[in-house]
Amino acid sequence: MEVLRQLRRYYQERMSYLVLSILCLAAATAVGLITPNLLRILIDDAIVPGDFERVPMLAITVLIVVIFKGLLQFAHGFFGGRLGNFLAYKLRNACYEKLQFLSFRYYDKAKTGDLMSRLTGDLEAIRNFIGFGFAQLLNVFFMVLFGCIAMFSINWQLTLVTLISMPFLAAVALRFESKVHPAFQEMRLALSSLTTAVQENITGVRTVKSFAREDFEVDKFSDRNERYKVNQIFASSLWSKFFPVMELLASVSVAILLGVGGSLVIHGKMSIGELVAFFSLIWYIIGPMWGLGFHINNYTQSKASGERVLEVLNQPIDVVDKEDALELDSYKVKGHVTFEHVTFAYGNKMPAVVDINFDAKPGSVIGFLGGTGSGKSTIIQLMMRAYDVNSGTIKLDGIDIRDYAVQSLRSQIATVFQETFLFSSSIRNNIAYGINNVTMEEVIRVAKLAKAHDFIMEMPDGYDTVVGERGMGLSGGQKQRIAIARALLKNPRILVLDDATSAVDMETEHEIQAGFQEVMKGRTTFIIAHRISSLRHADEIMVLDQGRVVQRGKHSELIQVPGAYQDVYRIQYADYLAKVNAGERE
Structure with missing residues (x-):
């Protein structure tokens, strides 16, 4: 009983x-x-x-x-x-x-x-x-x-x-x-x-x-x-x-x-x-x-x-608010993110990230590059308080994020994930997800920034087109562009792009990146990418390996230094470098 x-x-x-x-x-x-x-x-x-x-x-x-x-x-x-x-x-x-x-x-x-x-x-x-x-x-x-x-x-x-x-x-x-x-x-x-x-x-x-x-x-x-x-x-x-x-x-x-x-x-x-x-x-x-x-x-x-x-x-909730948790004011948040000696492990496994330190000033663009399991996504999840750090401190505008209410903290962050999820609803509702009283003009504006407006208008019902479960009926690139528009509509102080352009071609990526330049202004942006083309404009790029930062600096600095970044650059730009070298020999 x-x-x-x-x-x-x-x-x-x-x-x-x-x-x-x-x-x-x-x-x-x-x-x-x-x-x-x-x-x-x-x-x-x-x-x-x-x-x-x-x-x-x-x-x-x-x-x-x-x-x-x-x-x-x-x-x-x-x-x-x-x-x-x-x-x-x-x-x-x-x-x-x-x-x-x-x-x-x-x-x-x-x-x-x-x-x-x-x-x-x-x-x-x-x-x-x-x-x-x-x-x-x-x-x-x-x-x-x-x-x-x-x-x-x-x-x-x-x-x-x-x-x-x-x-x-x-x-x-x-x-x-x-x-x-x-x-x-x-x-x-x-x-x-x-x-x-x-x-x-x-x-x-x-x-x-x-x-x-x-x-x-x-x-x-x-x-x-x-x-x-x-x-x-x-x-x-x-x-x-x-x-x-x-x-x-x-x-x-x-x-x-x-x-x-x-x-x-x-x-x-x-x-x-x-x-x-x-x-x-x-x-x-x-x-x-x-x-x-x-x-x-x-x-x-x-x-x-x-x-x-x-x-x-009765399942315990790992991440909970303090009794006197602070509520963030959207108009006062600057987006200054600081990681101080952050270490974290999933359960009893080996640490996913070890002694991570960086200072992302308001409006700056921080890039992360590394192989699978290097800790890139973990850093973002820790910033969102999906998990609490094992040691170290993460601060937003100089205050430990554990002092903020979880919902208030996440309301200031918009994330575009590599694996895009769309609901079985209209394209308009998917873009406006989580935002109340959104006008059609605002939806169209962010769709244009994400280079999604044109293909949406080609659909039978335009923005009222109902996508299938998990976005079935759309290509990977189309789903990703809708997800980007959804993040932009949130108008966050912190924008996270987790390999957000991995499912689009190079030309579309270039167009989206051009649109991002306008969107990123005044926002702290974190970019996780495998393509160096997505990171080259970052204020600081961190190269991770097995949870540790092995290289950091700007694109122009890192390509001059032997290491993982230079190796990736040479692989991705092999054809371009071959043409340059051929031209120099001529």
Whole structure:
């Protein structure tokens, strides 16, 4: 019940619905006890004495009881349904909000399919149990209690004899719960793995087809599907053992009742009506015990699902604001960024950046060059507080960035990533993402700066053209130019271009770079690039290798010094240098 206790804060506001649902179900159970007594009266006071005039009145009374019980059960369903839907609404919002603010460190390991499984299947299992299952499970206690009281009121000796198998029924049910809970936990994990496989395959379908790996993906899915099937079969095997045992024990109780009760009737110690009423009441106890496995099944499913949902909700956020975090004023931010002896490592891995130092003055352009894994993107992520540094300090306008509110800090930074993501919406909405009250003129202005306006106007609906999921239907260069326009519209004090022109041709890159010259004025700009042509106008270029700065300076200085920068320059400009050398020889 610890899981339900932790989830309580999400349905606390509608706790009255839970109470009313339980009370209505308990009342329906109590009203149901009237029917066996009416049956006893019908046999002993009407049929046996031959007083048939009482039969119509008894039949009408039974009808009234049934209608009243139905109304109580309807009220139970109404309040339970309201409670379950309210809980699902609150949990969905809470999970989605938590996912928005979880740190990058969490998403480094998280799987999309697994998260989708938690927010759909797991959440639905919790909704069903809290809304209906919990009251039904509690009703087992009510039915056993009320049934025993009614049976004791008729014949306490027969009650004790009949209920001799009840402890065994309860023991089997509890043992079943201890076995089936781990099975459902494993089943949820297997389903999550299956969902992840489907999500990854659909997302990467172009890669799968381009490498002709359809058969491999089918086999991979089959393996995960096999795991899910095995878990399902194991859970079914538990059920197949549980029901026969429960039915056997229940049949023993009925056999004892008929044998001992029949003997009492024969010897005149019990009336036929009382025996018939007793037979009806025994199912008031056996029925719940028999169905206890079903309710335990629902409980174990919701318990396993609740643990998975709470795992997300209770996930710690690594990057958090201080209590007195500062809010940045857009009109006062200068964009002066300073790194002082910054070192950072992802988890227990080797440091990604080591002792990084630089001073990016307002309006300056800083370039980063280096191979994959050299630490270029890590420096930018640390500046955005995607992660907090292990040692050292990052300052914005002379103040440690950890003293600023995270959202306020990031609102001053616009980033164009190498891997462009576009939403399934219109081009206009993608460019204006995150900016309120944007005019069409502003959208067109930044699109022209990003050299995107012309190809947008060639599309069927222009800026209202809806792009497919993740920007499908656009080329890599077109997506990147839309992303550049989106960053420019934000009008940031700090602009980050993470290999932003890698997907465009050299001519388009030159045009975009020319547009950037105007945009960069008054902004501190960080450029990560593999092409030296993107960096040559930077105020300072830092060459990184294995997280360390191995060279730094202007383009004109670095090409004169033997080292990594000169090597890259010679490779990229080999044809140009060959022509120059040929001209000199002539």
